[in-house]
Amino acid sequence: MGRLKQKGKAGAAKAYMTRSTAVKKLQCSLADFRRLCILKGIFPREPRSRKRANKGSSAPTSFYYAKDIAYLAHEPVLKKLREHKAFAKKLSRALGRGEWSSAKSLEENKPVYRLDHIIKERYPTFVDAVRDIDDALCMIFLFASLPSTAKVAPSLVENCTRLASEWQLYVMHTHALRKIFLSIKGVYYQAEVMDQTVTWLVPYQFTQNIPADVDVRVMLTFLELYQTLLGFVFFKLYTDAGLVYPPPQDVEKDEAGAGVGAFHLQGATTSASSSAPKIKEVEINGKKVSTKDVRQTIKSISTSAPADADVDMPADDSAPMDEDEDFVPHPSTSNPDDAPALPTLKTLAALPQSGSSRLFAPYTFWLSRETSRPIFEFIVRSFGGRLGWPASSGSGSPFDESDESITHVIIDRPLIDRANMSEEEKERRRKRKYIQPQWVVDCINAGKALLEEPYLQGKTLPPHLSPFGEHAGAYDPTIGLTNEDAVMEDEDEEEVVEDEDGGHQEVDGESDEEALRPEEAALKAAATAEDEAALRAAELEAEAAGVDYGTFAKEAKKAKKAKQNKAQGKADGDAEQEMNKMMMSNKQRKLYERMKYSERKRTAERQNLEQKKIAIEKEKKRRVKS
Numbered sequence: 001m002g003r004l005k006q007k008g009k010a011g012a013a014k015a016y017m018t019r020s021t022a023v024k025k026l027q028c029s030l031a032d033f034r035r036l037c038i039l040k041g042i043f044p045r046e047p048r049s050r051k052r053a054n055k056g057s058s059a060p061t062s063f064y065y066a067k068d069i070a071y072l073a074h075e076p077v078l079k080k081l082r083e084h085k086a087f088a089k090k091l092s093r094a095l096g097r098g099e100w101s102s103a104k105s106l107e108e109n110k111p112v113y114r115l116d117h118i119i120k121e122r123y124p125t126f127v128d129a130v131r132d133i134d135d136a137l138c139m140i141f142l143f144a145s146l147p148s149t150a151k152v153a154p155s156l157v158e159n160c161t162r163l164a165s166e167w168q169l170y171v172m173h174t175h176a177l178r179k180i181f182l183s184i185k186g187v188y189y190q191a192e193v194m195d196q197t198v199t200w201l202v203p204y205q206f207t208q209n210i211p212a213d214v215d216v217r218v219m220l221t222f223l224e225l226y227q228t229l230l231g232f233v234f235f236k237l238y239t240d241a242g243l244v245y246p247p248p249q250d251v252e253k254d255e256a257g258a259g260v261g262a263f264h265l266q267g268a269t270t271s272a273s274s275s276a277p278k279i280k281e282v283e284i285n286g287k288k289v290s291t292k293d294v295r296q297t298i299k300s301i302s303t304s305a306p307a308d309a310d311v312d313m314p315a316d317d318s319a320p321m322d323e324d325e326d327f328v329p330h331p332s333t334s335n336p337d338d339a340p341a342l343p344t345l346k347t348l349a350a351l352p353q354s355g356s357s358r359l360f361a362p363y364t365f366w367l368s369r370e371t372s373r374p375i376f377e378f379i380v381r382s383f384g385g386r387l388g389w390p391a392s393s394g395s396g397s398p399f400d401e402s403d404e405s406i407t408h409v410i411i412d413r414p415l416i417d418r419a420n421m422s423e424e425e426k427e428r429r430r431k432r433k434y435i436q437p438q439w440v441v442d443c444i445n446a447g448k449a450l451l452e453e454p455y456l457q458g459k460t461l462p463p464h465l466s467p468f469g470e471h472a473g474a475y476d477p478t479i480g481l482t483n484e485d486a487v488m489e490d491e492d493e494e495e496v497v498e499d500e501d502g503g504h505q506e507v508d509g510e511s512d513e514e515a516l517r518p519e520e521a522a523l524k525a526a527a528t529a530e531d532e533a534a535l536r537a538a539e540l541e542a543e544a545a546g547v548d549y550g551t552f553a554k555e556a557k558k559a560k561k562a563k564q565n566k567a568q569g570k571a572d573g574d575a576e577q578e579m580n581k582m583m584m585s586n587k588q589r590k591l592y593e594r595m596k597y598s599e600r601k602r603t604a605e606r607q608n609l610e611q612k613k614i615a616i617e618k619e620k621k622r623r624v625k626s
Contacts, residue, residue, distance in 0.1 A: 016045065016053040016063040026072060031217070032081045038221045039077060039118055042068045080113035087111055115228040129233050130196045136226035137200035140164050143223060145208050151216045156223070162246070163230050165260050168378050169247060170237055173265055175357040177382035179467040180441045187375055190468070193237070199468070205372060242268050257394035259374055356447040360385025360440075366401055368411040369393060371437055376410060379440060408433045408452075410440065415458030438464055 017025075023033050037043065044062040047053035053063055072078065087110060094103040123129040144161040148154040171177050171191050178197075179190040186203040210216060238245035244266040254262035361384035367373055373393040380387040388399045388406070399405070409432050421429075439455035445467040454462050535556060542552045581589055 012047050012049060012053040013055050015066055016047050017066045017069050018054065019044075019062045019064065022064055022069045022072075025069060026078065028078065028081060029085075032078075034218065035081075035221045036072055036075060036078060038218070039115060039225055040072060040075065041122055042072065076117065077113045077115070080111050083111040115225060116232075118225070119229055119232055123229070126233075126236055127194060127196060129229060130194050130198065133230065133233055134199055135222075136229055137164075137167060137198070139219070139223055139226050140167075140230065141200065141202045142208075145203050145205070146210065147208070149210070151210070151220075156220075159227065160223075162249075163227065163234070165263055166234050166238075166245075166247060167230070168260050169263055169265060170234065170241070170243075172260075172378065172381045173243070174241065175382060175384065177357075177379070177444075180379060180444055181466050181468065182438070182441055182464060183466075188466075188468070202375075205374065239268065244268050253396055256396070258396035259394060260377065261394075261396035356383075356444070358384040359443060359447075359449065363407045364388075364399075364403070364405045365440075366403075366406045366409045366432075367393060368409065368413065370412050371410050376437065376440065379444070383444065402428075406432055408435055410435060410437050411457050412437055413457070436461060 019033070023030055026033060026036075028036070042064065045065055047063055050063070051058050054061065087106060091103055091106050094100075094106060119129070123132065140160045140163050143152065143157060144164045146152055146157060148157050171193075174193075176191040176193050177189060178192050179188075181188040186201050188199065188201055190197060190199045192198070235245045238247075247263045247265055250258070250262045250264065360380055364386040365376070365380050365388070367376055367387065367389040369390050369392050373389050377387055377389075386398065386405075388397045388401070388403065390401065391397070411434050433452045434457040435452050435455045436457065436459075438461050439450065439452060442455075442462075442464065443450050445465075538556075539549075539552060543549075581592065584592060
């Protein structure tokens with residue numbers, strides 16, 4: 001006889017667990033449970049049958065895997081949270097009784113937990129951590145721009161600002177920045193680090209406020225995890241690049257508003273005791289030979305021109321060297337290029353940089369006071385350029401406005417002609433290019449230095465497009481109108497009136513050669529005829545234009561056959577789609593309908609934008625003619 005199954009003891013009822021049951025099993029508060037789930041990466045699951053998972057109840061609730069909750073039960077952070085709960089009770093009791101010495105002792109021994117083991121669990125390899133720092137960087141830059149409040153401590157904002165500066169310093173040092181997009185939300189950056197693409201968002205330097213409907217406690221828990229993650233990642237990145245981490249900070253420059261310039265990158269150097277080679281001596285044939293002499297002899301051999309020169313070297317059967325003697329590298333006679341080398345993290349970081357990573361190396365920029373210095377200092381220095389700014393934008397500018405090496409001035413003010421300009425200022429203005437900030441970003445996205453003419457001060461800028469790979473068939477304002485749209489535009493603009501002799505006269509004064517010839521117009525009318533009456537009218541027009549009946553009939557037959565093939569192909573395609581939809585499941589059919597709806601919506605949006613562009617072009621031409 002088979003084993004009887006009890007209700008609620010197997011299947012979905014055993015595999016899933018409600019949130020209230022999980023909190024009761026872990027013996028923690030709901031806030032601590034949320035914190036644990038965020039730190040460990042555990043999230044609610046949706047069972048196939050909510051009624052079976054909830055043991056027959058249909059009440060709305062959140063479900064978790066029972067294995068995930070069992071995994072949380074052995075978490076060291078949970079133990080620390082319980083200890084902190086007991087500590088809070090003891091501290092409140094001591095304060096209530098006035099036992100200040102006991103309260104001070106409890107505060108000094110306050111339980112503190114670390115997240116290092118969680119980072120190692122969630123990211124087994126370093127590349128996994130680099131691949132997952134997009135959200136961490138966005139959160140760090142967001143909190144770095146927030147004002148300190150009762151919920152957001154000043155030390156937290158300061159630490160986020162430091163981490164943001166450290167990341168920008170590394171990207172500038174390695175020239176890893178690739179793409180930039182100036183959006184309404186902020187500035188999107190994309191860098192390539194360790195062969196991984198990292199994209200993050202930096203808000204503009206406006207006063208940021210925390211909305212009332214945002215739970216700051218949840219965001220602070222994520223931030224706690226992200227700060228630990230970025231600390232691990234930055235240490236590894238700086239160490240592989242041969243830099244000291246954390247980079248030293250000049251407090252005076254930071255207080256003066258130097259920003260990233262307050263940090264200094266230093267190369268990692270070993271101590272003198274470890275770097276200095278140990279000089280040891282051995283006695284060979286009654287003569288003392290040190291390791292320094294051996295290295296000098298080997299160096300003289302490798303640098304000598306003749307290979308068969310006489311060199312005073314000890315014999316091969318000489319006394320052996322000491323076992324503790326330092327290893328001396330000998331020059332290899334084989335070709336090292338023939339042996340394939342496996343890629344490592346250091347070799348990936350030392351890959352040759354593309355030409356676009358040093359795009360602004362020949363240029364020197366000067367920022368006007370209305371442009372954002374932190375944004376363009378990061379951008380220009382990431383691509384090898386030099387940048388200066390006025391004292392009102394902060395301290396630390398490497399040169400002033402009168403520097404003769406300045407080639408471009410980034411300015412975002414309207415063009416105003418001043419009558420009292422000195423000759424020196426006029427000469428300086430002739431030597432420099434006064435461009436708007438979009439030129440810098442568009443050059444980076446294009447991978448080359450664009451012409452400055454469309455971006456000069458006071459001019460209407462070309463459209464700024466996202467470089468992050470839009471969907472296929474999206475509207476691109478940089479592409480000109482299609483041939484059909486151009487023909488429609490020409491036909492709409494050509495206002496042709498019929499003269500007394502039945503001929504055609506153009507109103508706009510265009511030449512007769514540019515107008516459509518009567519024979520071509522008759523053949524086109526035959527191709528577009530919808531019914532017999534239209535076909536008969538087209539035949540009469542062709543006869544009046546001098547087209548013989550054979551040519552006209554051939555053209556009409558070809559157009560009719562093309563229409564039939566097009567209609568038949570459309571009908572076959574529709575029938576095939578219907579047959580395919582019949583073979584789909586209900587879920588697949590709904591998904592397919594949503595995909596088709598999104599496709600039709602994008603097509604309609606693109607066509608609408610193209611029609612607007614046609615209308616704008618027509619209005620421009622009309623104004624030029626008038």
